[in-house]
Amino acid sequence: MNPAVEFGRRLRVLAFHALLLCAAGCGGTDENDPDTLPKREKPARNVILLIGDGMGPAQLTLARIAGPGVHEGLALEKTPFVGLVKTYPAGTMLVTDSAAAATAFACARKTTNGTLGESPDGTDYENLTEWCRKRKKSVGLVTTASVTHATPAAFAVHCPDRNKEADVAQEYLGAGVDILFGGGLQYFPETRQAAFREAGYGFVRSRQELLGAERAPLIGLFADRFMDFEIDRPREVQPSLEEMAMKAIQILSRDEDGFFLMIEGGRIDMACHGHDAATMVRDVVAFDLAVQYAVAFAERDGNTLVLVTADHSTGGLAIGEQVSVDRLRGRTASAERMRELTVRGNRPLPDVVREHAGFEVTDRMLAQIEALKAVGDPKYSLHNAIADVLSRAAGVTFIPLDVQATHLVTKGHDGCDVPLFAWGPRAADFTGVLDNTEVGARIRRAMEAGK
Numbered sequence: 001m002n003p004a005v006e007f008g009r010r011l012r013v014l015a016f017h018a019l020l021l022c023a024a025g026c027g028g029t030d031e032n033d034p035d036t037l038p039k040r041e042k043p044a045r046n047v048i049l050l051i052g053d054g055m056g057p058a059q060l061t062l063a064r065i066a067g068p069g070v071h072e073g074l075a076l077e078k079t080p081f082v083g084l085v086k087t088y089p090a091g092t093m094l095v096t097d098s099a100a101a102a103t104a105f106a107c108a109r110k111t112t113n114g115t116l117g118e119s120p121d122g123t124d125y126e127n128l129t130e131w132c133r134k135r136k137k138s139v140g141l142v143t144t145a146s147v148t149h150a151t152p153a154a155f156a157v158h159c160p161d162r163n164k165e166a167d168v169a170q171e172y173l174g175a176g177v178d179i180l181f182g183g184g185l186q187y188f189p190e191t192r193q194a195a196f197r198e199a200g201y202g203f204v205r206s207r208q209e210l211l212g213a214e215r216a217p218l219i220g221l222f223a224d225r226f227m228d229f230e231i232d233r234p235r236e237v238q239p240s241l242e243e244m245a246m247k248a249i250q251i252l253s254r255d256e257d258g259f260f261l262m263i264e265g266g267r268i269d270m271a272c273h274g275h276d277a278a279t280m281v282r283d284v285v286a287f288d289l290a291v292q293y294a295v296a297f298a299e300r301d302g303n304t305l306v307l308v309t310a311d312h313s314t315g316g317l318a319i320g321e322q323v324s325v326d327r328l329r330g331r332t333a334s335a336e337r338m339r340e341l342t343v344r345g346n347r348p349l350p351d352v353v354r355e356h357a358g359f360e361v362t363d364r365m366l367a368q369i370e371a372l373k374a375v376g377d378p379k380y381s382l383h384n385a386i387a388d389v390l391s392r393a394a395g396v397t398f399i400p401l402d403v404q405a406t407h408l409v410t411k412g413h414d415g416c417d418v419p420l421f422a423w424g425p426r427a428a429d430f431t432g433v434l435d436n437t438e439v440g441a442r443i444r445r446a447m448e449a450g451k
Helices: 003-024 057-066 099-109 130-132 150-154 164-171 188-199 207-212 240-253 267-273 277-301 325-330 335-343 351-354 361-374 383-392 436-448
Strands: 047-052 081-088 138-144 180-184 200-204 218-221 259-265 304-309 418-425 430-433
Touching: 047 277, 047 436, 057 277, 057 325, 057 418, 081 436, 099 150, 099 164, 099 436, 130 138, 130 259, 130 436, 138 150, 138 240, 138 267, 150 259, 150 335, 164 188, 180 188, 180 240, 188 200, 188 267, 207 240, 218 335, 240 259, 259 267, 259 277, 267 277, 277 325, 277 418, 304 436, 325 436, 335 351, 335 383, 351 383, 361 383, 430 436
Parallel strands: 047 259, 047 304, 081 430, 138 180, 138 259, 180 218, 200 218
Antiparallel strands: 081 418, 304 418
């Protein structure tokens, strides 16, 4: 054998054995066990958890393709600390809803679908708001859905039925949340607002009022139910998710004891329930801007852990080989808005669809919309039909509407694992494949690391 080749071989063998010895000597902790994670970093005084509701891997991929582009990528992708989250709820179902998933993050415990902050038998779990209050940390909850919707609610209240949103609104009164931004005005009648004001809360109702607000506790309610999809958002009235995140961080960061902030892109899920790929892309991109702001704050601050994940994936979204970026980018209104223009505006459906689709709509497509109108819940059937046909024309498909109609619990969620991205102190603890309850447990541990 050539002496140089033999020397190289021996050198590689020696290096390999040295690596094994180092690994053995440096061991002693199980990186998948939150109770034995190494205390090598300072604690995270603050945690910002951003949840894209329904934002699975396919949603992120499509948003990258049709948003900033395949070469630029999303801000949330730009970290070396990446993991996957398993989303199973308690019980026999393998597909979670937002209530069970958010409870796992907020309480580090499993529960059944539809339940907020409680065990399946009705025992209250300690949620992150209660945990933070014991440590004198401030708490903020921000969403583009209703503030009484499942994801924000699980972080602060206990309720056996996520649909009892008026009860959720009432329970917020004693929960001790400092910042509460989103939709849901209909659940805060004047009598309830008066009770919150008596407890010291201020209220803002518009983008301008929000930008001028300076103190907590503060509630911002910017829509009767859900805030508009980003593609339809009235810019002068409703703040963006990024603007709500900015204001929440600005106020909460004054607390020297630290804060926990949950920010939800709540309408990503709803666009996918409705098979509206182009609308979903806009909401993921808007969510990504909030992520970008949170990460920039964390990099300046040095004491903030930022986590980005999803509660579940929605719709069984698939990106076909004929996907059209131009058709996804060209849309000027959501299918939900097109339905309103047709039904409430008394305009012919073909005219509305052709105006807002962003591409030429054929008579065949219009016939497909008419055929799909008969499928599923009549309340949603028209805009689901519009969205499904326009998404297919852009090369994107979802669970067939007739199959989705049989999903009686989640109305169209799917069971795949969801991504997890992390920045800041203890970010390395959020890599690998984790159960959603482990994410909740490690958030608490991150804020107490080294103690």
